[in-house]
Amino acid sequence: AGMQLWYEPRYRELARVVKNEFPHADVSGFVGRQGNFEIEINGQLIFSKLETGGFPYEDDVMNAVQNAVDGKPVEKITKSRAPCVIM
Numbered sequence: 001a002g003m004q005l006w007y008e009p010r011y012r013e014l015a016r017v018v019k020n021e022f023p024h025a026d027v028s029g030f031v032g033r034q035g036n037f038e039i040e041i042n043g044q045l046i047f048s049k050l051e052t053g054g055f056p057y058e059d060d061v062m063n064a065v066q067n068a069v070d071g072k073p074v075e076k077i078t079k080s081r082a083p084c085v086i087m
Contacts, residue, residue, distance in 0.1 A: 010055060011037070017058055022065050039077075041068045047077040054080030 018025050037049035039061060046064050047056045060077045068074050 014039075014056075014058065014061060018061065018065055021062060022069060025065055025069075041065060041074050044074055045076070046074055047080075049080070052078060052080035054082045056080055 037047075037055065038045060039047040039056065041064055047061070049055065056077050057079060060079060064074050064077060
């Protein structure tokens, strides 16, 4: 359960950034029990922490949302950064 506390603020921050840029975006996220962190756009999974082992870069998420808004194909994000753990 401790892991969820780390991910929740990170998810909220990402959602806030997306909402600022794309007010009409439907931002939803789910922090799973095993420290999973996934992002979907229009029902398409574009990022999974289980697959990449880290968190997405905000720019990559913004580009993906922009593509979806423009009606372009949305590609899966494969780059990630390691989670920052603050002790």
